Amino acid sequence: MRSQLPIAIVGGGPAGAMAGTLLAADGRDVLLFDEKLAWEKPCGGGLTHRALQRFPFLADAGSESNPVESNPVEHCELISPSGHRVRFHLRYPIAIFSRLTLNQFLLERARRSGVELHQERVTRIARSGEDWQLVTPQQEYRASYLILAAGARNSFRSQFLSPISPSDLMVTAGYFIPGRSSLMQIQFLKGITGYVWVFPRKDHVSAGITGKMGETSTLELRRTLERWLEKHGREGQTPKGQGFHWDGARFYSHILPSLRPQTFETLEVCGENWAMIGDSAGLVDPITGEGLYYALRSAELCAGALLAGQPEDYRTLVQEEVLPELKLAARVSERFYRGKVFGDSVLEQVVSLTARSASFRDLVSDFFAGIQGYHNLRDRLYRILPAVMAEGLAGTLRLPWNSDGSVFATDTVSEYLPPAS
Ligand SMILES: Cc1cc2nc3c(=O)[nH]c(=O)nc-3n(C[C@H](O)[C@H](O)[C@H](O)COP(=O)(O)OP(=O)(O)OC[C@H]3O[C@@H](n4cnc5c(N)ncnc54)[C@H](O)[C@@H]3O)c2cc1C
Incomplete structure (x- = not known):
C-alpha cells in the first residue's frame, strides 16, 4: 500500500x-x-559556468530544446568600498536568467x-x-x-x-529595472557584510543589495541601493547596449540563507x-x-x-x-568582508590586485565561474604570488588609479570607457 x-x-x-x-x-x-x-x-x-557544465540543458539556452534565453555576461566590474574600480573580461560567461x-x-x-x-x-x-x-x-x-x-x-x-536564527540569514532588497546592459557590477560597501549587484538579464536588469540580518535594516539597505543606482545607474551603458535607469523599476525584497559554521555543523x-x-x-x-x-x-x-x-x-x-x-x-566570510591584509581591507586588496595582476584576475574570473573553490584557494594564491607581486609592481608603475578611482585592466575590451569624472 x-x-x-x-x-x-x-x-x-x-x-x-x-x-x-x-x-x-x-x-x-x-x-x-x-x-x-x-x-x-x-x-x-546568475548561473555560473560550473552550474552550466553540470546541467548542460541550461547551457544551450535559446535552442529548440531550451527556448529560455539567458544573457551571457562576459564583463564584470568590481568596485571597492572606497570606490576604486576595475572592469575585466570573465573567462567563462555567467548566464543570467529571469527567474x-x-x-x-x-x-x-x-x-x-x-x-x-x-x-x-x-x-x-x-x-x-x-x-x-x-x-x-x-x-x-x-x-x-x-x-x-x-x-x-x-x-x-x-x-x-530547530528554527533558523536571524544570524543565519541575509536580507536582500532590489529592483527589476527596465533596460539593457552587458556589464555585471559588484560593489562592496563599508560596514555591510554583503554587496550591491547589478545583473543584466535579456530584457531587464536585476539590481540589488544584500547584508546580514540584524546588521542593517531592509529599509536602510533599500535607501543605500537607491542612492547607488542614482549615482551609478547608467554606468553599465555600452555603445552596444541601451543602458538602464531605474525609473519604472519594480521593488523586491527577500531573505537568503547564510549559515554560520556552527549551524552547518549541526x-x-x-x-x-x-x-x-x-x-x-x-x-x-x-x-x-x-x-x-x-x-x-x-x-x-x-x-x-x-x-x-x-x-x-x-x-x-x-x-x-x-x-x-x-x-x-x-x-572565511567574516575575514573576507571585514578582514585586513597587507595593511588594507581584503576587499580593497581584491579590487586592487584584480586591476593590477593578470594572474589574480584569472583567479577571480575562475571564482566567479564557480570552478575555483575555497579549498584550494590558498594553494593557488601561494602558487601565483610571485607573478601577482611582479605584475602588481609593474601595474603600479604603469597603471595608477585614475582620478575617478577607476582602473581598466589591460585585457579589458576597449568598448568600456571610464565613467565621466
Ligand atoms: C535577492 C536574491 C538574489 C539572488 N541571486 C542569486 C544569483 O544570482 N545566483 C544564484 O545562484 N543564487 C541567487 N540567489 C539564491 C537563489 O535565489 C536561491 O538559492 C534559489 O532560488 C533556491 O531555489 P529553491 O528551489 O531551493 O527555492 P525557491 O526558488 O525559493 O523556491 C521555493 C518555492 O517554494 C514555494 N513555496 C514555499 N512555501 C510553499 C508552500 N507552503 N506551499 C506551496 N509552495 C510553497 C515558493 O512559491 C517557491 O516557488 C539569490 C537570492 C536572493 C534572495
Whole structure:
C-alpha cells in the first residue's frame, strides 16, 4: 500500500522542479505543490559556468530544446568600498536568467517527465502513520515521502529542525529595472557584510543589495541601493547596449540563507521519510549568495539516493560533496568582508590586485565561474604570488588609479570607457 503512495514535493523552484523531474523520469509518482508555480522570484538569476557544465540543458539556452534565453555576461566590474574600480573580461560567461522564465522552463520539464503539478499552497503537513498528510486550501493529500523545497521562507522547517536564527540569514532588497546592459557590477560597501549587484538579464536588469540580518535594516539597505543606482545607474551603458535607469523599476525584497559554521555543523538534511533540498536546507554559499547551483545539485543528490532505494544516503552525499565548501565559506566570510591584509581591507586588496595582476584576475574570473573553490584557494594564491607581486609592481608603475578611482585592466575590451569624472 505504502509504496503506491506518491512522493510529495513542497515548492516548485529550481530545487523542487529538478527533484520532481528526475524522480518522475524514473517512473515514480510525484506530486509537486507550489502556491505560485512559475514566478519572478527575487533573485539575481546568475548561473555560473560550473552550474552550466553540470546541467548542460541550461547551457544551450535559446535552442529548440531550451527556448529560455539567458544573457551571457562576459564583463564584470568590481568596485571597492572606497570606490576604486576595475572592469575585466570573465573567462567563462555567467548566464543570467529571469527567474520567471527559468522556473517556467524547469517546471515544464517536470511536467513533461510526469510530475503532477498543483498550484496550491500547502498549509499543513502531518505524519499519518509512516506516511504524510498534506493539507492545502483545496484538498488533502497523502504521500509516502516528503521533499521540502519551499525555499528560504520554509514555514515547515521547525517541524523538522530547530528554527533558523536571524544570524543565519541575509536580507536582500532590489529592483527589476527596465533596460539593457552587458556589464555585471559588484560593489562592496563599508560596514555591510554583503554587496550591491547589478545583473543584466535579456530584457531587464536585476539590481540589488544584500547584508546580514540584524546588521542593517531592509529599509536602510533599500535607501543605500537607491542612492547607488542614482549615482551609478547608467554606468553599465555600452555603445552596444541601451543602458538602464531605474525609473519604472519594480521593488523586491527577500531573505537568503547564510549559515554560520556552527549551524552547518549541526545541519540535518533528511530524516525518516523526509528530505530538505535547496534554500530550505540552507544550501547557499554564505559569501557569494550563490544558491541556484546548490538547489539543483542537492535535488539531484536527493533524487539519486531515493531512486537507489537508500534515501538516507542523501545526508552522506551532501556531507561529502556540498558541505565542505559551504562550511569553509562560512568560516572565511567574516575575514573576507571585514578582514585586513597587507595593511588594507581584503576587499580593497581584491579590487586592487584584480586591476593590477593578470594572474589574480584569472583567479577571480575562475571564482566567479564557480570552478575555483575555497579549498584550494590558498594553494593557488601561494602558487601565483610571485607573478601577482611582479605584475602588481609593474601595474603600479604603469597603471595608477585614475582620478575617478577607476582602473581598466589591460585585457579589458576597449568598448568600456571610464565613467565621466
Ligand atoms: C535577492 C536574491 C538574489 C539572488 N541571486 C542569486 C544569483 O544570482 N545566483 C544564484 O545562484 N543564487 C541567487 N540567489 C539564491 C537563489 O535565489 C536561491 O538559492 C534559489 O532560488 C533556491 O531555489 P529553491 O528551489 O531551493 O527555492 P525557491 O526558488 O525559493 O523556491 C521555493 C518555492 O517554494 C514555494 N513555496 C514555499 N512555501 C510553499 C508552500 N507552503 N506551499 C506551496 N509552495 C510553497 C515558493 O512559491 C517557491 O516557488 C539569490 C537570492 C536572493 C534572495
